[in-house]
Amino acid sequence: MALDARGTPLWEVELGPERPPLEGTIDADVCVVGLGGSGLSCVRELRRLGASVVGLEAGRVGWGAAGRNGGFLLAGLAPFYHDAVERLGRERARALYALTMQELDRIATETPAGISRHGSLRIAESSDEMTDCERQLEAMQADGFPVERYDGEQGSGLLIPGDGTFQPLLRCRSVAAQALDAGARLHERSPVTHIATGCVRTESGSVRCDLVIVAVDGRIEQLLPELVGTVRSARLQMLATAPTTEVRLAHPVYARWGFDYWQQRPDGSIALGGARDLAESNEWTTDAVPTDEIQHALEHRLRDTLGVHAPITHRWAATVGYTASGLPVVSEVRPGVWAIGGYCGTGNVVGSLLGRGLARWRVGGDDSLVRPFLHADD
Numbered sequence: 001m002a003l004d005a006r007g008t009p010l011w012e013v014e015l016g017p018e019r020p021p022l023e024g025t026i027d028a029d030v031c032v033v034g035l036g037g038s039g040l041s042c043v044r045e046l047r048r049l050g051a052s053v054v055g056l057e058a059g060r061v062g063w064g065a066a067g068r069n070g071g072f073l074l075a076g077l078a079p080f081y082h083d084a085v086e087r088l089g090r091e092r093a094r095a096l097y098a099l100t101m102q103e104l105d106r107i108a109t110e111t112p113a114g115i116s117r118h119g120s121l122r123i124a125e126s127s128d129e130m131t132d133c134e135r136q137l138e139a140m141q142a143d144g145f146p147v148e149r150y151d152g153e154q155g156s157g158l159l160i161p162g163d164g165t166f167q168p169l170l171r172c173r174s175v176a177a178q179a180l181d182a183g184a185r186l187h188e189r190s191p192v193t194h195i196a197t198g199c200v201r202t203e204s205g206s207v208r209c210d211l212v213i214v215a216v217d218g219r220i221e222q223l224l225p226e227l228v229g230t231v232r233s234a235r236l237q238m239l240a241t242a243p244t245t246e247v248r249l250a251h252p253v254y255a256r257w258g259f260d261y262w263q264q265r266p267d268g269s270i271a272l273g274g275a276r277d278l279a280e281s282n283e284w285t286t287d288a289v290p291t292d293e294i295q296h297a298l299e300h301r302l303r304d305t306l307g308v309h310a311p312i313t314h315r316w317a318a319t320v321g322y323t324a325s326g327l328p329v330v331s332e333v334r335p336g337v338w339a340i341g342g343y344c345g346t347g348n349v350v351g352s353l354l355g356r357g358l359a360r361w362r363v364g365g366d367d368s369l370v371r372p373f374l375h376a377d378d
């Protein structure tokens, strides 16, 4: 993955032999487009259900945001819990939160390598933010979800004890291996050029199938123009340092209303991202190349707030999808063509849940994992 204009993520790992590009026409029950965390979770579940499945990936597995993110495993959706309650209603917000907590446990059990569960911090950097933390605390406690006040070395705010961190590309590699072992056919370097009911095409092949699932977060509206106006793509950027003992950060942190985030890996390196809002109009883009402006802001946070002077070893960016409602997309955009994506910057757990949930619903007839995500008219 080196020499990539998008930069090299801290997470780079040996992905093993490439799965050959799709050649010719093949048949399957289901074709899954996009092999990030969501698509891989979907493929693996489809095999568990006994469906024949082909997965198509433009690059390598984890090529998009799934292998290039902040490595946070968070329960809940992108909006803070009390905001989700306000927007979606208490019942629905509670059901969604509970599903993501279960999925987080499942992720930790299924692919334990590289996962830590030390909780996550929401750190307040203003009195308004502290008041908002109190509202979140009240709403979460009222619904019985684990949360505590935090006042310690890393600042003041909230501690969510069940959250964690992971090595995102390692997880993609593990789920891909599990899916292949279970009999899935995966093709890398196979960008999809055409999607229609019952047929998916790449430049050198096609898949005839009963069901198509498009599991792409950022840029999904380019692949499925029906989603223009529903999903808007944005660039998110990060940097990472060499291992350092200058700080010892026990918990990953979300600060400044979630716009900035950082964690220290077990080897001491710091992965830090965010600052998107500081150049918001430039960051609504599908161009996933790091920029000086955001990288400067991240460096300022690293050097001046965290007090870390270790050399910066990695800089990278990737694209994610945002929706106005804060709810991800789960919808049938063409007959027999389903889309999942638009996780608003927090898709590691929700994407895995929806990939699995959509497989269970459309092939197994059980909609319990996706029901609270659906709009009334779905």
Ligand SMILES: Cc1cc2nc3c(=O)[nH]c(=O)nc-3n(C[C@H](O)[C@H](O)[C@H](O)COP(=O)(O)OP(=O)(O)OC[C@H]3O[C@@H](n4cnc5c(N)ncnc54)[C@H](O)[C@@H]3O)c2cc1C
Binding pocket: 033, 034, 035, 036, 037, 038, 039, 056, 057, 058, 059, 060, 061, 062, 063, 064, 065, 066, 067, 068, 069, 070, 071, 072, 073, 074, 190, 191, 192, 193, 215, 216, 217, 218, 223, 235, 236, 237, 238, 273, 317, 318, 319, 320, 340, 341, 343, 344, 345, 346, 347, 348, 349, 351
């Ligand atoms: C810098 C950054 C930090 C983030 N931090 C966090 C975090 O800490 N916690 C969290 O929960 N979320 C985080 N996110 C969001 C999270 O990474 C994503 O929501 C999640 O990874 C989406 O996974 P996915 O599998 O749905 O989609 P993607 O990762 O977008 O995967 C889609 C795959 O589809 C492939 N593809 C695209 N077009 C085609 C095509 N035409 N044909 C075939 N294949 C195609 C892509 O190459 C890609 O591999 C972050 C994102 C970024 C960019």
